[in-house]
Amino acid sequence: MCGITGLFDTRGQRAIDRSVLQRMNDSQHHRGPDEGSLHLEPGLGLGHRRLSIIDIATGQQPLFNEDGSVVVVFNGEIYNYQSLIPELQALGHVFHTKSDTEVIVHAWESWGEDCVKRFRGMFAFALWDRNRQTFFMARDRLAVKPMFYAVLDDGMLLFGSELKSLLAHGGLKRDIDPLAVEEYFALGYVAEPRTIFTQALKLPPAHTLCWRRGEPMPQPKAYWDVRFSLDNPIGAEEACAELRQRLEESVRLRLIAEVPLGAFLSGGVDSSAVVAMMAGVSSEPVNTCSIGFDDPAFNESAFAQTVADRYKTNHFVETVKSDDFDLIDTLARLYDEPYADSSAIPTYRVCQLARKRVTVALSGDGGDESFGGYRRYRLHLMEERMRSALPPTLRRPLFGLLGKVYPKADWAPRMFRAKTTFEGMARSSVEAYFHSVSILRDPMRDELFSPKFKSALAGYNAQQVFERHAAQAGTEDPLALIQYLDLKTYLVGDINTKVDRASMAHSLEVREPLMDHELVEWLATLPSSLKVRGQEGKYLLKKAMEPKLPDDILYRPKMGFAVPLARWFRGPLKQRVRDAVLGPRLAATGWFNPAYLTHLVEAHQSGARDYSASLWTLLMFEAFLRNVVDGAVAPSPTEPADMVMA
Template sequence: MCGIVGIMDIGGKRDIDRAVLSRMNETQHHRGPDEADLYLEPGIGFGHRRLSVIDIAAGLQPLGNEDGSVMVCFNGEIYNFRELTVELKALGHVFRTRCDTEVIVHAWEQWGEACVHRFRGMFAFGLWDRNRQTMFIGRDRLGVKPLYYCLTADGFLAFSSELKALASLPDLERRIDPRAVEDYFAYGYIPEPRTIYQGALKLAPGHTLTQKVGAPLATPVKFWDVPFAPHAPMASADVEHELIERLREAVRIRLVADVPLGAFLSGGVDSSAVVAMMAGMSDKPVNTCTIGFQDKAFDESDYAAQVAAQHGTDHYTGNVGTDDYALLDTLAGLYDEPFADSSAIPTYRVCQLARQRVTVALSGDGGDENLAGYRRYRYAMNEHRVRGRIPAGLRKPVFALLGRWYPKADWAPRVFRAKTTFEALSRDLVEGYFHGVTLMSDAMRAQLFSDRFKTGLQGYRAIEVMRGHADAAPTDDPLSLLQYLDLKTYLPGDILTKVDRASMAHALEVRVPLLDHQLVEWISGLPPSLKLQGGEGKYIFKKSLESHLPHDILYRKKMGFSVPLATWFRGPLKQRVHDALLGPLLGDSGMFNPDYLRHLHEQHQAGLRDYSAPIWSLLMFEAFLRKELRA
């Protein structure tokens, strides 16, 4: 696991400024504290920060082929590199190392742009071919590893693992993109391919970009998508057996490392399943860790201890106090752009804890998106069934009116909190789902933003992100479509971003077996009824794990990785909230309506509404603006 940077003169062979390249590279020191190196030739510069995991002695990058005509800098792991090495050697390629990085070089020589189809793993890389005068950059299928890029005003293409490296370029266009702000306050993150800056982009998961010298800036090309292609009918017992075997293999290939390895264990289904598979393949106790919370309403450590005891792991629990809010400014520096998932706090802490004992940790991320584990899928499908029973001509005006006039009752029992449901029922499936997952609704954002800012949006709405993915979806099944939307937005934009930055802040490599692309492809072809059945998400997954995990682990209510924001904002962070929402940074930015900021503050402090999620998003945005002023 590493940090990579690169600069290419698109127009020719102007020298790359070594000091600029070095500065870019050093902004990512935390991603690879073990070694660093630069490579320069006319028109090209690569930089690499290395966290040594495989072939510690010989895996220094940037790395080239035999004559140095092909160079690569790479972040990630190619889990099938040994098989590819054997195949490529048989085709005449000569290897000088036993690391997975060199496979990329020879795979490019052999298969060109199609090489990415051969890689099984998580990866982001930049490759330069001098003979073809071509730069080739690529990102793994699910977006486990990040990759940013930009074209500077003077014609240089640059890429990096984190946005902070591009932000260090003197010619990057750093004006805030209004569409990114609209996206952020809808989703709580900025979905691919946009970034907070107008001058920088994320390379979307499953995409490559091929840039030739002298050509205009290339357009990214998609090389993979989740197929959702139905399998031939299978008996339930056969599905359960094959699911476990495929999970076991996805875990097994991720156990290769020349450094200490372990796993996160939250006590939830997904991380527990990964640990169960690891324990079954190891002669030694698996290293596991979890975070416990002093507030028992947020604590799952007892469940994690139960799984650890069942599988004989070497388990360690760290504790987080109810006042662990000091990371707010740290997070703004880690994520480089506004990021409003408050579970980044415990994620940061569990990565910090794990790094004390291991260099590589396996996680259970991806199970909810793959196997329909989120409760919101159940709610969305219930709403979809209701929609189907009422003609659209009647449904839209009736439920739109009810949603407009029904009071917002956050304080009331769920049965009386119908406003969101009414509003969702007035919409189609995609818009209803978007409305259900948004951090701030369309109506709230309309009040949040100033008139000048809304004019600058030129009619753009954040739902266009989901509409675009829905139009490209390979399935018309309603549940599969919602999973597809999350696999394209929430998974890479929130979950994987959160884990990558939190783990790399501590030089910890995290591997995600439930996002093995072959496993994802196979799961996507299972009948939707095996994923969500009778209101039970991950139905077939839980059934298949019944002989591996306790019943109360599999079927208990999902808790999630959350923190007590509402309490913080009315207590120890009360002054911080006041100063941020009513202070000069947000007020002078010209983006926000100060009256609505005051409304959010007063209503929350009075206990009349729970605005903790919107307020957190504003705190993180204000912290980003403060960081920008210091840059």
């Protein structure tokens, strides 16, 4: 696991300023504190920060092929590299290391752009082929690892694992993209391929960018997609057995390391399943890490302890105070662009705990998307059944009217909170799902934004992100469609972003067995009835794990990794919220309606409404403006042993 960065002159062979490249590389020191190296040649500069995991002795980067004509910087893990080495050796390639990185340069030589199709893992890499005068970037199928890039006005391409490395160059404009702001306030993150800055982009999941020097800028090219065929005739019992085999294989692949390795254990189904599988294939007790909260409403540590006891793991627990809100500015600097998932706080803390014990941790991330675990899936399917019972010509006007006139009753018992359901019933499937996952829904954003900002949007709505992906989904199955949307949006923009930044802030590698692309592909062949059955989500995973986990782990209500925002904003953070939301920095943008900002604060703090998610989104946006836009992102400390490779 590492940090990569660099520059590529797309038009010629201008000299690369070593001090600039060094600064870009130093900004990501936290991603790789063990070693740092640079490679410079005319028109190209590559930087690498190394967190040593595999082939510690000889796996340094940038790494070259036999004659030095191909060089790569790589972040991630190629889990099937050991099986690819003999295949490449049979094709005549000579290996000088035992690292997965060297597989990339030889695979490029033999298979060109299609090399990525042979890799099973999480990866982002940039490669230069001097003989072909070709620069090549790639990102893994589910975007576990990040890749940012920008092309400056003079034709210089910048890239990096984090946006801060591009900002450290000094030439990237900090002009904010209004369309990215719209996406952020709808979704809580800026969706791929956009970034918060107009000039910078994210390489989308499962895409490559291949640029021959001197040619016009190419478009990123997709090399993979998941297809929900739902046509596997397998029975439930056979599916459970095959799932256990596939989970075991996925976990086993992710246990290769030359450093201490463990797992996150929350006590939920996904992380517990991963730990159970690890225990079954490990010769030593598994190291597990959990955090508890001093507020019982958010504390799952007892469930984690149950799993730890069953499998006799080396279990480490730390309790986090429920008023752990001193990370706001730290998170703003860490994420480089606005990011509004408040579970970033406990995620940061559990990574901090894990790094005290291990260098690599396996997680249960990705299970909800592929197995059908989110509560919103069950609600959406219920609405879909109601939507299909009425023709759109009747349904839209009837429920549209009910949605407008029915009061929003956050204070009422759940059965009386029908406004959201009515609004959803008036929409198409994609519109309704976007509406259900939005932090500030369309009517709220309409009130939030000023006329000036709406003019800059020119009619753009973040729903277009979902519509673009839905057009590629290839399925009309109600569950499969929203699973596909989440795999393309929420998993990438929220979950993987959160875990990558939080873990790498502590120089911790996190591996994701439930996001193995072969497992995801197989699950997509199974009928939706094996994922959500009645009111039970993750049906297949739970049934498959019944021999390995107790029912009170498998079938208890999902808690999630939450923090008590509503209470914070009426108590210890009351003044901070007022200062941020109603203060000069947001006002200076001219993008927001001051009267609506005041309404959000006053209504929440009086107890009339729960606007905690909206206020957190505004709080983090204000922190981003202060920490990133107004001030330079502070680089990490420089590693004194850095070397230059020429």
